[in-house]
Amino acid sequence: MSDDWKWRLARDYRYETGLAVDCPAGAASLQFGDGKQTWLTIDADGAVTVSAGYAWDGCSPKFKVFNVVLGTPDGAPNPQTGRPYTYFASLVHDALYQFMDAPGFPWTRAQIDAVFLQILRADGWCWAGLYYAAVRYAGGAYRWINQWRMFA
Template sequence: MENSPYVFVEHKDICYQTRLKGVSFANKWLKIREDGQIIVLGSNPECNGYAWDGCSPKFFFFDVYFGTPDGIADRETRKPLTYYASLIHDVLYQFRDCYREQVSREIIDQIFLDELRQQSFRLSGLYFWVVRIFGWIYWQDIMRKYPWTKYIFLLIFLTLLWLLFFLFTSAVQGLSAWISSLF
């Protein structure tokens, strides 16, 4: 996975019970059963595990990843709290064209929220709303249809990062001034 955009690779099959009732689908990476169970086929012998980028967006620059944090490690699994939610969400988005008529983006995003809450991820609401607001970009294949748009989204991301840095430094300066005034 040298210079790969993927952060995680799962080599085991992951089973998860969802709200996808009455949907049936299977390929070499994913099975969806009529009872709502999905199975991500990480152990597929034809492939070397199922790989994904965790919570999007992410990009790497000089061997360092930048982008959406995946959360702290769970005490039991030692995996980030968003690990399974992002796995399920990514695989369902990846093969959406195969069941788009049966499964809406809203349902897949709700499954993402369900798993974030199951993991007691404190930013689950924020991550859900970011997916709801920006998920259409992936759902409609905007970046594949118009490759230049990735630069616009990168610019927006860097602007937001700069804004957060500016707010943080302003807060630190204000706190420093307040502490100075005490003495």
């Protein structure tokens, strides 16, 4: 993973989405990774686990201009967690988006965006609706642009 990422997860993070999934016979979970490491696990009950070491950039878009990062604010520190209000929502959302096109991935982009909103609300982010609208209406285009840049 690149050094350009804003955060790197120190220990596994688990979130209960409430969205049950069908797993292959005999499997309790679906696992997604890069061939060397499993970065994302989705259990049959819909619990999502992002593995320690996963790195992400927080809420997007963000751009570097002369070593200054400009873009979507991640919010003030949440007194409950000591992390920005959007920290866990952006973590789960980024990991789910990353593997959304993998074979066997169980959820649509709309469901992933709904999980993002669910976490923002659970963490008390006052701009949850605005951030949800941004990922809902701009997330597809931003995702397409990032994929295009990977191959350019």
